[in-house]
Amino acid sequence: MADFFFHTMPGQLVLIVLETLAVLVPLLLGVAYLTLAERKVMAAMQLRKGPNVNGPFGVLQAFADAIKMLTKETVIPSGANRMLFLFAPFLTFSLAMVAWAVIPTGNGLAIANINVGVLYLLAISSLGVYGILIAGWASNSKYAFLGGLRSAAQMVSYEVSIGLVIVSVLLAVGSLNLNDIVLAQRNVWFCLPMFPMFIVFFISALAETNRAPFDLPEGESELVAGFFVEYSALAFGLFFLGEYANMFLMSGMVSILFLGGWLPPLGIAPFTWIPGPLWLIAKILFCLFVFIWVRATFPRYRYDQLMRLGWKVFLPFSLAWMVLSAGFLMVTGLLPGGAG
Amino acid sequence: MMTQIVFYVFAAVLVLSATMVVCARNPVHSVLFLILAFFNAAGLFLIAGAEFLAMTLVIVYVGAVAVLFLFVVMMLDVNFARMREGVQRYAPIGGMVGGVLLVELIMAFTHWRVASNIDQIGHLVPSSPTRTNTAALGDVLYTHYIFLFQSCALVLLVAMIGAIVLTLRDRPTGRRQNIDRQHDRTAADSLEMLQVPLGVGVAAQGGFLRPHTSYDVAAVPGTYGTQAWREQETEEETQTALVVIAPATGTKGQDNA
Numbered sequence: 185m186a187d188f189f190f191h192t193m194p195g196q197l198v199l200i201v202l203e204t205l206a207v208l209v210p211l212l213l214g215v216a217y218l219t220l221a222e223r224k225v226m227a228a229m230q231l232r233k234g235p236n237v238n239g240p241f242g243v244l245q246a247f248a249d250a251i252k253m254l255t256k257e258t259v260i261p262s263g264a265n266r267m268l269f270l271f272a273p274f275l276t277f278s279l280a281m282v283a284w285a286v287i288p289t290g291n292g293l294a295i296a297n298i299n300v301g302v303l304y305l306l307a308i309s310s311l312g313v314y315g316i317l318i319a320g321w322a323s324n325s326k327y328a329f330l331g332g333l334r335s336a337a338q339m340v341s342y343e344v345s346i347g348l349v350i351v352s353v354l355l356a357v358g359s360l361n362l363n364d365i366v367l368a369q370r371n372v373w374f375c376l377p378m379f380p381m382f383i384v385f386f387i388s389a390l391a392e393t394n395r396a397p398f399d400l401p402e403g404e405s406e407l408v409a410g411f412f413v414e415y416s417a418l419a420f421g422l423f424f425l426g427e428y429a430n431m432f433l434m435s436g437m438v439s440i441l442f443l444g445g446w447l448p449p450l451g452i453a454p455f456t457w458i459p460g461p462l463w464l465i466a467k468i469l470f471c472l473f474v475f476i477w478v479r480a481t482f483p484r485y486r487y488d489q490l491m492r493l494g495w496k497v498f499l500p501f502s503l504a505w506m507v508l509s510a511g512f513l514m515v516t517g518l519l520p521g522g523a524g
Numbered sequence: 525m526m527t528q529i530v531f532y533v534f535a536a537v538l539v540l541s542a543t544m545v546v547c548a549r550n551p552v553h554s555v556l557f558l559i560l561a562f563f564n565a566a567g568l569f570l571i572a573g574a575e576f577l578a579m580t581l582v583i584v585y586v587g588a589v590a591v592l593f594l595f596v597v598m599m600l601d602v603n604f605a606r607m608r609e610g611v612q613r614y615a616p617i618g619g620m621v622g623g624v625l626l627v628e629l630i631m632a633f634t635h636w637r638v639a640s641n642i643d644q645i646g647h648l649v650p651s652s653p654t655r656t657n658t659a660a661l662g663d664v665l666y667t668h669y670i671f672l673f674q675s676c677a678l679v680l681l682v683a684m685i686g687a688i689v690l691t692l693r694d695r696p697t698g699r700r701q702n703i704d705r706q707h708d709r710t711a712a713d714s715l716e717m718l719q720v721p722l723g724v725g726v727a728a729q730g731g732f733l734r735p736h737t738s739y740d741v742a743a744v745p746g747t748y749g750t751q752a753w754r755e756q757e758t759e760e761e762t763q764t765a766l767v768v769i770a771p772a773t774g775t776k777g778q779d780n781a
Contacts (some may be wrong), residue, residue, distance in 0.1 A: 207744075268552075291726065298575065298576045299575060299656045299658065300579045300658065303576070303579035303580070304577075304579060306583055306587075307579050307582040307586070307587060310582075310587025311582075311586060311587060311593075313591055314594075316560070317591070317595070318556075321552060321598045329598075331597075333595065333599075334597055336594075337595075340591055340592075343587065343588075359656075360576075360656075362659055387661065488701070492703070524758070
């Protein structure tokens, strides 16, 4: 059996398909329940009950929403660019899925343990803007278009600070491999020595996923619903899934870069009994909770404030921190060797 | 075998999409085909084992440059009919430029000579399996080519500063935000209860209502209100039109001056 999977071509293909399913099925289920969790958590924070009709505690609400979404009519606006209009949600959705190929859930437990894992994640997340931009343009509607343009400017701006924060982390690791990044945090998670960068990264992740308080691309009050105002039924559902999967992905990146990935907080007995993947899931869920918490707490930024924060605060700050940490590592001799 | 098939798929799609960049009628489609071409080029890099270059190509060109292209092209007001008119007029010139380039390419390829010491120069892929692509690239860039590398960075910096200088406009009447001043502002600075006489409207005040103190500091003198109002204002030293309700006295109003 093992021989079939590891040494024959069809066996390897089957193995890859199984691995992919093992990541995507829990991810999609997680997305379905994240929507429910978001409504429940926000309801609790606002002293409401949230969805509580479908099933006990409303647990079937996610499926009710999915069925409603699937049975609605797909409306394509007249004057829309049909092909690009339908292509955009698929792009957003599939980009949010393919990034998971490199996320390690345990030591060496990734579908693809590649040497440039961080760059792959950066590349995939920088592509996310196309789904939104194409959707905004192909809808042939001014609200959608304005939403798309806002989003493009926002995501490009915050990618710069994300990139610089990642460079600071990489300086301390000496490798672009995600597995090595987690292993480098065996002694101390990077969120402690690099606490400011942790915060900058988290806020940039909020902006990158278009979440509150940076959800200007949607901006209900001025743009109706932003770039996906013209979408309905399955296409809208794909955007929705893609956005929430992106939240999972960003939480995964925060966990891997700063919260020690699958590593337990302390390498001693009661913590090491829990398997690594569960630690990673717990950390991702914690980050998602903070995402929701932030949404329930902060009012939306004004657009110029958003740009100011990205370019005039985060960019200089993360750049200075990068230079400082490089200097610190060099002086103290902690700079990891160039083996990676 | 497998690698060859993948190579030909990538190469074919690359050439096709590069052709479509030129042929597509809609400029937005052109940019999207350009992105597809970048992707396939990254795929070719991956096959060659240059994973760092592949990822950098996607991050820099697809993630940043092409986004700005798309941004600009989407906002262009393109008149397709007029664009097609131009084709016949510019076809000879375009054909000539293309022909010259083709001849040059043929000349370059027929006289291509390979350096004799090509074997001693490092390969695209590092020979040692323990040394990753990224590290190997760093080894070369930060040692033998450090000055060239830094000069590239300087050229880019100059270009960036140039772009900022060209687009920075500092008009004296421009409205700028001073974030610190916005934060320091309190209700007492910016709010003043005004009362306008009934049936008169705000035309006498220049079409808008604003507390006295604010327009004296915020706006450049002579840029607000109507011409007639400004003249009246300078004569009377801003004392008649605006009336303040004094909260403590409870009287109907008193002169602001």
